[in-house]
Amino acid sequence: MSGANPFLDPARQADLYGHASRLAGRSNALMRAKTSGRPVPDRIVELVRSHHARADRLGVVLDIGCGRGTSSVALASLLCPRRVVGLDAAPALIDQARERTRHLPGVQVSFLQGDFHRLPLPAGSCDLAVAAFCLYHSPRPETVVAEIDRVLAPGALAVLVTKSLDSYRELDQLVATAGLDPHAERHESLYVSAHSGNLAELAATSLDVVTTENEEHIFTFDGHDHIAEYVATNPKYGLAPGLYGNSGALAAVLHEFVPDRPLTTRSVITFVVAQPREGRS
Numbered sequence: 001m002s003g004a005n006p007f008l009d010p011a012r013q014a015d016l017y018g019h020a021s022r023l024a025g026r027s028n029a030l031m032r033a034k035t036s037g038r039p040v041p042d043r044i045v046e047l048v049r050s051h052h053a054r055a056d057r058l059g060v061v062l063d064i065g066c067g068r069g070t071s072s073v074a075l076a077s078l079l080c081p082r083r084v085v086g087l088d089a090a091p092a093l094i095d096q097a098r099e100r101t102r103h104l105p106g107v108q109v110s111f112l113q114g115d116f117h118r119l120p121l122p123a124g125s126c127d128l129a130v131a132a133f134c135l136y137h138s139p140r141p142e143t144v145v146a147e148i149d150r151v152l153a154p155g156a157l158a159v160l161v162t163k164s165l166d167s168y169r170e171l172d173q174l175v176a177t178a179g180l181d182p183h184a185e186r187h188e189s190l191y192v193s194a195h196s197g198n199l200a201e202l203a204a205t206s207l208d209v210v211t212t213e214n215e216e217h218i219f220t221f222d223g224h225d226h227i228a229e230y231v232a233t234n235p236k237y238g239l240a241p242g243l244y245g246n247s248g249a250l251a252a253v254l255h256e257f258v259p260d261r262p263l264t265t266r267s268v269i270t271f272v273v274a275q276p277r278e279g280r281s
C-alpha cells in the first residue's frame with residue numbers, strides 16, 4: 001500500500017476517472033443501495049432557489065469537477081440558466097457528460113477539460129459555482145475556493161458539497177473481516193482534505209458562508225454481489241492483484257469468508273452555501 005492518500009495521488013486519478021464505466025458502476029451500485037437521503041443534485045438546486053436572489057435568471061453556472069455531468073444535467077434542466085459550463089480534469093468523463101446533455105432543450109451546455117486550481121474563466125463571470133464531491137481530490141482545496149471567489153460575479157453563490165470522514169466505515173469492517181484488506185479500517189479517510197468537518201472553514205478562507213447543512217444518507221446493500229460492485233473500484237483498499245476492478249472475483253472472496261447478508265452503511269453529506277465577501281472589489 002503506498003503512503004499517499006489515493007484521492008490525493010494524481011497517479012491514481014487516471015485509473016479512477018479514466019473510464020466513465022468504472023465511475024458509473026460504482027455510483028450506480030451506491031445509488032441502488034440508498035434508502036435515505038435526498039438526491040444531491042436536487043438539493044443543490046433547492047439551495048440555489050432559496051439563497052440566490054436571481055435564481056430564475058442565472059447567467060453562467062459553473063459545475064466544477066462535473067464528472068459524468070450528473071449535476072450539470074440537473075442545473076441545466078431545473079434552473080434553466082443562460083449557460084452551464086462543466087469543468088473536469090478527466091477527458092473520458094467529459095465525453096460522457098457531453099453525451100448526457102446533448103439533447104437538453106433551451107440551455108447552452110459546454111464542457112472544458114481543466115484543473116480546478118486554475119479555473120479557465122474570466123473574473124466575475126459566473127452567477128453560480130457548484131463543486132460537488134470533488135474538493136477532496138485537492139491537496140490545496142483553499143486554492144480552489146480562492147479561484148471560485150475570483151470567477152463569481154457580485155451577488156453570485158457557491159455551493160460546495162462533500163462527505164463525512166467516516167463515510168461507509170461498515171464497508172471497511174467487512175473488507176477487513178473478509179481478509180480482503182486486513183488494514184481496511186486503518187486507512188486514512190478518502191475525504192481528508194475536504195470533509196463535513198472542515199468544509200465551512202475551507203469556504204470561509206475566501207468566501208462568506210451563508211449556510212451549512214448536513215444530511216445523513218443511509219445505504220443498504222442487498223448482499224455480497226451488490227457490495228462487490230461498489231468495493232471493486234474503491235481505491236481505499238489494498239486489494240490483492242486481480243481483485244481491483246473485478247467485482248465477480250471480489251464477490252467470490254466475500255462469499256467464501258463471510259455470511260452473505262444485507263449490509264447497512266452511512267455517510268453524512270454536507271452542503272455549504274457561500275457568497276463573495278461583502279465589500280469585495
Ligand SMILES: C[S@@+](CC[C@H](N)C(=O)[O-])C[C@H]1O[C@@H](n2cnc3c(N)ncnc32)[C@H](O)[C@@H]1O
Pocket residue numbers: 013017064065066067068069070071087088089090093114115116117131132133134137138
Ligand atoms: C467523485 S467525482 C464527482 C463528479 C460530480 N461532481 C458528481 O457530483 O457526481 C470527482 C470529479 O472530480 C474531478 N477532479 C479531480 N481532480 C480535479 C482537478 N484537479 N480539476 C478538475 N477536476 C478534478 C474528477 O475527474 C472527477 O470527475
